[in-house]
Amino acid sequence: MSMSFSTDDLRKALDRIASELIGHKDSLTYIDSVTGDGDLGISMEKVAHCIMHELQTNETSSAAQLLLSCARQISVHAPSTMGTLMSFAIFEAAKILKDAPAIDDASMLLIPRKMVEVIMIHGRAQQGDKTVLDALIPYGETLVSAYVQSHDIGQAAWEAACQAERSANATKGWLAKIGRAKWIGERSRHCPDGGAVVCAIIANAFISRQVSIDI
Amino acid sequence: MIYFFNQPDHFADETLDALWHAYPDFYFPAPAGVHATALRQYESSHCVSIITGGGSGHMPLFVGYVGQGLCAGAAIGDVFSSPSAQSIAWVVQHVPHQRGVVFILGNYVGDIINFQMAARLAEEQGIDTRMVVVSDDLATASRQEWTSRRCIGGIAFVYKTAGAASKRGMCLDDIVKIAHKTNQRMASIGVAFSSCQLPNVDTPVFSIGSNEMEIGMGIHGEQGVRRVKVMRSKEIAEMMVDKISTDLSLQKGTRVCVLVNGLGATLMEELLILFRDVQKALENRCITIYRKYIGNYATALDTKGASVSILEADDEIISLLDEPVYSPLLRF
Structure with a gap:
């Protein structure tokens, strides 16, 4: 069934996402200590704190404005590679929503695809490189295919989040083709990609599902 | 471990603030929220400005290269994190930019993205920018793919030649050519005996046995490309020189400049011994060292290790390297 996602719903989802990112700080640090520089x-x-700051101080009723403010905060206060790519992705989501009072199904389906496009451009990555895209692309594809089957965006988001989790875990054993993990080569193969894990955490927090990461 | 800080989350902020307190006449402080600095008195507003930036934790990279004959300003992020586009944009506004700005940065995705965004902001204001991405670590890609290598200590050479070109009043595109030429003609490799520990993380980035070392170490405390039994300085120097001279196809009689760089927790005595052994390994190949630089030029917090960078010199590069520079944070 069609479901309208209000700005209040978005606030609650962002709050869950921020909490889960903080809750997974140690596991993300561990993954990045194997595959990157540990930060x-x-x-x-920091991304989570930016989101929380906006949730506490920004009283806008516009979902797009709320997302724009989060993206700006992240770009200033969490400008790491992943933070900056997240900022770009959230900007894209905000552009799609424009002045809409709520997030409709069409926007919900379009947002992951646009996020993938902007991350591909700025991150210079492709599917299979062992990056965030290896969870985000399957997430977006599953979201669309599940929605076509059920016409229920809630059910589709659930199935997509499960897929993001499976896809993130599946990057374990892959050889990275980009970034620091590529430079480390075989020695990072046994760990899942940190960006893909972040995607799985967010996708599952979005629907209040407990994520399970295989480190 | 790092001990001299007050709040682990504010290590980068404290470093910048301390810099301004130590050298108030030299560095221009940025407002709250902006992690950057600029020279108070640049050579001339008729010079193209060079701006750099990257994560904190690499002193004297990046702010240490803000100086006369070097960079006009630098933006930094938190430890090992990229600077924000806003911080970079502040630097662009606070250095002479009438003749344009050259960004010199390491080959890290986050840094590139943020500098690209800053370039877009500058262009909106009619400021011409160019970007030079330094890629010198031979452990991370073959010579055929040298532009995809990550950046380690060799970036110091690029600052020196590009800075001298700027000081001489060369135009934007000519400075970029000099920087690219320097980048292409050098290669580096690092080794380490321990990793480092970020101020707000409880454990080192990786652990290593006392009888082991990492080859191909970068400047973020991450693992190198291979772990081996500890070698002595002569063996390490021979291995490094062999890899670099092969990579650069150095011929007998070539003149080179050598940079022996400490990664943060390495004694000057150790760096001197490593330099001597590098010098011998080069002499055995009939390669002459024209200029040498020994010390901390690009560190990774308290990593115990060193990198060696070799630049194949020609008359133009030597002339540019001989231009005097001044920064209170390094001898160059």
């Missing part, structure tokens, strides 16, 4: 946990904690 992903700190960086995502």
